[in-house]
Amino acid sequence: SQQGEEDPQALSIQEGENATMNCSYKTSINNLQWYRQNSGRGLVHLILIRSNEREKHSGRLRVTLDTSKKSSSLLITASRAADTASYFCSSGYNKLIFGAGTRLAVHP
């Protein structure tokens, strides 16, 4: 079973709009990580949020974590066509378990 589940499965927006992706997980965590995958490539780490943090920013990315609800969200502000990719959340201890991802399409 997957540790993280992303929602929605797919998201289509226009350039300049914000994109929000959600992630739910099942067991207690020390941190939760978000990754991005461009078509045909490996995953690239975006941001790590610790269990004692509620919000974290990195450029146009904003991640929140609610450990009481076992959920996290990734917000991409002012999206660009280059943000088109799949986004995954993951958690675990010795091993990271990934969800099925959210496919984001940003149209010019």
Next chain:
Amino acid sequence: DAGITQSPRYKITETGRQVTLMCHQTWSHSYMFWYRQDLGHGLRLIYYSAAADITDKGEVPDGYVVSRSKTENFPLTLESATRSQTSVYFCASSPQAPGLINGSPLHFGNGTRLTVT
């Protein structure tokens, strides 16, 4: 060049054949991982290794064998390939357990696309 490299990039093999996918990293990371990615399933962990000579099963280990005699290499072997093992395989590495409170992110290779006919 420093980084994590997978080979081959593409592989076609026949059912029943043994095939080995290679993964090499130059960072001396302790942890290494093998994932497979299929449409509708995201990434699923096959095996991982916390150090040389230490390996453990992931979510979908059946039909696969791994070894780690050297820190920098983590080959994945399909002992008798089946069509259900057609997939994209990703190797990743991390300097320490990724789930620590100050855990490290995973660094991924660009994958091997395997087709079993």
